Amino acid sequence: MPEITAAPGADPLSPDADAARAGAAEPVGGPVEPATLTALQLMRRLGSGPRGLTEAQAEERLARFGENTVPSWRPVSWPRRFLGALRDPFTTVLLCLGLVSAAVASWGTACVIMTLVVVSCALRSGGEHQAGRAMAALQELVATTATVQRRPDGDAAPQVREVPVDQLVVGDLVRLGPGDLVPADLRLLRAAGLTVHQAALTGESVPVPKQALDAPPDGPPDASEPPHVCFQGSSVATGSGTGLVVATGADTRFAAAYRGRARRRGETAFDRSVHGIAWTLIRFMLLTPPLVLMANAALRGRGLETLPFAVAVAVGLTPEMLPVIVTTALARGAALLARTSGVIVKRLPALHDLGAIDVLCLDKTGTLTQDRPVVVRSTGPDGTSDPEVLHWAAVNSFWTIELAELPVPDALDEAVLAAADEQGTDPLEYDGIAALPFDPVVRMSTAVVRLPGRHGVHTVVVKGAVEDVLARCGRVRADGAETALDDAARERLLRWAAEEAAGGLRLLAVARGDRRPRLGGYADGDVRGLTFVGFVALSDALAPSAEDALRVLSERGVAVKVLTGDHPGTAARACRDLGLAPGEVLTAGRLAGLTGPALAEAVEGATVVARCTAQDKARIVTALRGAGHTTGFLGDGVNDLPALHAADVGICPRGAVPVAREGADVVLAEKDLTAIDRAITAGRNASGSIGAYLRITLSSNLGNVIAMLAAGLLLPFLPMLPAQVLVQNLCFDAAQLSLAFDQPAVGAARRPAVLRPRVFLRFITAFGLINATADLATFAVLAFTAKVTAGTDSPTMFHAGWFTENLLTQGMVMLLLRTGRRAAERRTVGPVHLAVTALAVVGLLLPVSPLAPVLAMSAPPPLYYLLLSVVLTVYGAALAFARMRYARRENGAGEPGGSVA
Numbered sequence: 001m002p003e004i005t006a007a008p009g010a011d012p013l014s015p016d017a018d019a020a021r022a023g024a025a026e027p028v029g030g031p032v033e034p035a036t037l038t039a040l041q042l043m044r045r046l047g048s049g050p051r052g053l054t055e056a057q058a059e060e061r062l063a064r065f066g067e068n069t070v071p072s073w074r075p076v077s078w079p080r081r082f083l084g085a086l087r088d089p090f091t092t093v094l095l096c097l098g099l100v101s102a103a104v105a106s107w108g109t110a111c112v113i114m115t116l117v118v119v120s121c122a123l124r125s126g127g128e129h130q131a132g133r134a135m136a137a138l139q140e141l142v143a144t145t146a147t148v149q150r151r152p153d154g155d156a157a158p159q160v161r162e163v164p165v166d167q168l169v170v171g172d173l174v175r176l177g178p179g180d181l182v183p184a185d186l187r188l189l190r191a192a193g194l195t196v197h198q199a200a201l202t203g204e205s206v207p208v209p210k211q212a213l214d215a216p217p218d219g220p221p222d223a224s225e226p227p228h229v230c231f232q233g234s235s236v237a238t239g240s241g242t243g244l245v246v247a248t249g250a251d252t253r254f255a256a257a258y259r260g261r262a263r264r265r266g267e268t269a270f271d272r273s274v275h276g277i278a279w280t281l282i283r284f285m286l287l288t289p290p291l292v293l294m295a296n297a298a299l300r301g302r303g304l305e306t307l308p309f310a311v312a313v314a315v316g317l318t319p320e321m322l323p324v325i326v327t328t329a330l331a332r333g334a335a336l337l338a339r340t341s342g343v344i345v346k347r348l349p350a351l352h353d354l355g356a357i358d359v360l361c362l363d364k365t366g367t368l369t370q371d372r373p374v375v376v377r378s379t380g381p382d383g384t385s386d387p388e389v390l391h392w393a394a395v396n397s398f399w400t401i402e403l404a405e406l407p408v409p410d411a412l413d414e415a416v417l418a419a420a421d422e423q424g425t426d427p428l429e430y431d432g433i434a435a436l437p438f439d440p441v442v443r444m445s446t447a448v449v450r451l452p453g454r455h456g457v458h459t460v461v462v463k464g465a466v467e468d469v470l471a472r473c474g475r476v477r478a479d480g481a482e483t484a485l486d487d488a489a490r491e492r493l494l495r496w497a498a499e500e501a502a503g504g505l506r507l508l509a510v511a512r513g514d515r516r517p518r519l520g521g522y523a524d525g526d527v528r529g530l531t532f533v534g535f536v537a538l539s540d541a542l543a544p545s546a547e548d549a550l551r552v553l554s555e556r557g558v559a560v561k562v563l564t565g566d567h568p569g570t571a572a573r574a575c576r577d578l579g580l581a582p583g584e585v586l587t588a589g590r591l592a593g594l595t596g597p598a599l600a601e602a603v604e605g606a607t608v609v610a611r612c613t614a615q616d617k618a619r620i621v622t623a624l625r626g627a628g629h630t631t632g633f634l635g636d637g638v639n640d641l642p643a644l645h646a647a648d649v650g651i652c653p654r655g656a657v658p659v660a661r662e663g664a665d666v667v668l669a670e671k672d673l674t675a676i677d678r679a680i681t682a683g684r685n686a687s688g689s690i691g692a693y694l695r696i697t698l699s700s701n702l703g704n705v706i707a708m709l710a711a712g713l714l715l716p717f718l719p720m721l722p723a724q725v726l727v728q729n730l731c732f733d734a735a736q737l738s739l740a741f742d743q744p745a746v747g748a749a750r751r752p753a754v755l756r757p758r759v760f761l762r763f764i765t766a767f768g769l770i771n772a773t774a775d776l777a778t779f780a781v782l783a784f785t786a787k788v789t790a791g792t793d794s795p796t797m798f799h800a801g802w803f804t805e806n807l808l809t810q811g812m813v814m815l816l817l818r819t820g821r822r823a824a825e826r827r828t829v830g831p832v833h834l835a836v837t838a839l840a841v842v843g844l845l846l847p848v849s850p851l852a853p854v855l856a857m858s859a860p861p862p863l864y865y866l867l868l869s870v871v872l873t874v875y876g877a878a879l880a881f882a883r884m885r886y887a888r889r890e891n892g893a894g895e896p897g898g899s900v901a
């Protein structure tokens with residue numbers, strides 16, 4: 001427990017210190033070392049004062065020194081975005097294949113490959129630019145602000161107001177409260193019970209105590225941990241403070257640590273699926289050219305002249321539009337979600353991860369309940385009504401709020417104060433001496449007060465979780481007298497509390513103790529040996545939409561786990577009332593020794609884990625992810641931050657503390673579980689589009705590649721010229737962009753949408769073989785046509801015939817293998833229909849158009865088209881049949897986590 005800091009006394013912000021600002025208007029000199037000067041020296045150096053800057057000074061500094069943003073997070077320029085798109089693995093492979101083609105002077109192939117690269121990079125960077133702009137606009141809605149103290153003009157009194165974080169300048173005075181992000185590097189001028197999370201800077205997961213020191217501490221300076229400096233990138237865990245901005249933007253310690261590096265996070269579900277599939281394909285692509293060369297050399301005695309064809313076959317396998325489709329589908333889904341449900345997806349891949357969630361962890365208060373507690377009763381240790389307990393609780397609430405540098409609303413404190421007000425209790429009959437606001441780790445808040453005029457005695461008043469407060473008590477008050485609190489009495493009180501909690505009530509235990517006044521701050525040791533006073537019981541109504549939302553989540557295959565700081569009884573009762581069977585209720589204490597798979601196994605079977613600290617929540621989420629679950633976490637408090645970071649998708653409501661909003665991937669307009677359901681559905685739909693693209697493109701491409709290899713070995717000429725392969729590829733790619741705009745089928749979002757590389761490979765092999773069979777049947781038709789029709793026995797006719805068949809079968813695959821709405825579900829013509837029509841028109845008309853000779857094609861005779869229609873009818877029927885069987889097997893298999901393949 002950090003030291004409890006005394007209430008304001010002599011400090012650099014007191015009016016006496018105003019002298020320091022005389023003549024100070026400009027930051028003076030070069031870089032300042034915030035830890036080594038006294039507070040007054042520092043203010044003077046930075047041209048600030050204890051009343052803060054004037055608005056004009058701040059404006060002038062902002063114009064001169066720039067905004068408070070970390071440089072590497074600024075928007076990326078167009079050319080950099082385009083070059084970034086080149087780093088995609090598929091593009092890299094295409095570039096390599098292009099270079100190989102150029103090396104063997106196959107200029108046609110090289111040019112078409114380069115066109116493919118440029119088109120896909122342009123589309124991708126364009127899509128990303130649009131998505132980036134849309135995301136930036138959405139993020140504005142949840143932008144973080146800082147509480148700053150400035151003066152309208154030189155003579156006016158300081159005013160405290162919120163400003164966007166990027167508007168802060170050196171010399172500003174900033175106030176910090178629980179859940180705030182430290183918006184710049186700050187030298188603390190005042191602090192009360194302040195602890196900060198510095199994980200982003202030091203990796204340290206436990207909050208570090210900070211305090212205001214006027215002079216630098218004695219001993220050798222600790223550059224990484226000066227106790228009186230807070231660095232940008234850290235966040236307030238408990239307490240409050242006021243600090244002087246000493247560095248902003250690129251000059252902060254955080255910017256220096258991250259210079260040139262993007263913000264990194266661990267591998268997410270999105271990375272695992274999409275990258276997994278990409279790398280499997282790339283291995284195939286790299287293997288293809290040598291295989292084609294070897295087969296042609298061995299069976300046909302052909303040499304290096306087959307290389308351009310081999311390269312074209314490898315290119316034919318590439319889903320080069322994947323990055324474009326991914327960006328478009330996710331950006332479109334995110335924009336729609338923001339418009340229709342007020343849900344803001346801050347990181348595009350998080351939308352995919354939302355769709356893949358199969359475990360959703362959430363806190364109880366404010367998610368399952370409304371977080372509008374109302375005091376029901378206050379009782380003494382013997383369970384009889386006792387107004388004095390509420391009185392002491394109110395004294396604690398009032399002074400912990402009053403003595404905070406930046407008080408934040410706390411629903412429990414507000415409820416206690418409202419009830420005390422009704423009862424006629426006046427906390428002002430005491431003077432506040434010091435306070436330690438609520439700390440979710442120790443689960444209590446402490447106020448030190450004294451009766452005016454009673455100088456020799458300070459009273460420590462504590463309220464908090466029953467087990468934790470009782471652990472600090474040595475005595476109990478009963479019938480106006482105090483007796484020792486023995487083990488039996490302690491047990492009895494805990495049992496009584498458990499019964500109250502099982503009835504759904506939230507309980508606060510209240511204790512107090514008189515002390516001889518202390519000089520300096522109060523420390524943890526002073527909050528012991530207390531006398532137990534009694535309980536305040538509060539009720540918190542259930543959230544009206546929670547029951548339906550939980551049912552829908554379970555129907556959608558999402559297991560819900562409640563990770564709460566509250567009492568196990570209260571949490572279990574809330575779950576039961578909402579129709580969620582709590583099963584065996586665990587407490588974090590019981591899981592303390594478990595890690596990794598053992599922890600995941602223990603939590604797997606449970607619905608509720610109670611008495612969780614922030615670290616417990618994160619540990620559980622990490623263990624569930626480690627066990628292969630795509631895990632979401634919904635929370636809104638400071639104690640949810642580590643879990644928000646640990647989850648595949650961190651979700652918080654817009655009203656969450658700033659640090660939670662900053663750390664979350666998805667921000668909800670309201671803390672409403674039904675919004676999560678809509679977000680999950682949007683995620684599954686977006687993944688559905690991506691899955692449909694991969695399914696369609698890969699099975700079609702694989703079929704073509706098999707057919708090309710077979711024909712290459714059977715025919716005396718190349719079955720398709722490299723340029724024809726690539727033109728056909730380009731047409732197919734363009735048509736498939738429509739999949740990103742396809743409407744999802746009704747019921748398409750019934751299960752978590754995971755893109756599983758193995759399931760994909762099974763799927764594309766089966767459907768690729770059907771496609772290859774149709775191609776081989778077409779070859780037979782072409783051979784037959786050539787035989788019965790004199791004068792058409794030429795490679796050009798063969799090329800044209802196969803080109804037409806390819807585009808038509810590709811169109812059919814698009815219609816039959818997409819997840820989008822089928823004709824029966826929609827009346828209007830969708831983008832996929834239009835794209836397929838265009839594909840069919842090109843396939844039928846190009847070989848008979850004036851462009852045909854350029855591509856070395858000549859029109860096949862009418863007989864071919866007649867026979868082709870038979871092949872296509874049989875192919876369509878086979879495809880539909882296989883698709884039906886596949887869907888039936890997938891649904892029947894009940895594979896956990898489901899898949900979109």
Ligand SMILES: Nc1ncnc2c1ncn2[C@@H]1O[C@H](COP(=O)(O)OP(=O)(O)OP(=O)(O)O)[C@@H](O)[C@H]1O
Pocket residue numbers: 363364365366410412413438440443444445463464465466507508563564565566567637639
């Ligand atoms: N303002 C407060 N003052 C004193 N004690 C508090 C206060 N707020 C909460 N507590 C106690 O600490 C316990 C844990 O609180 P915490 O905020 O960690 O979780 P919670 O809000 O109860 O649940 P959840 O994790 O579901 O949001 C509560 O059960 C309560 O007993």
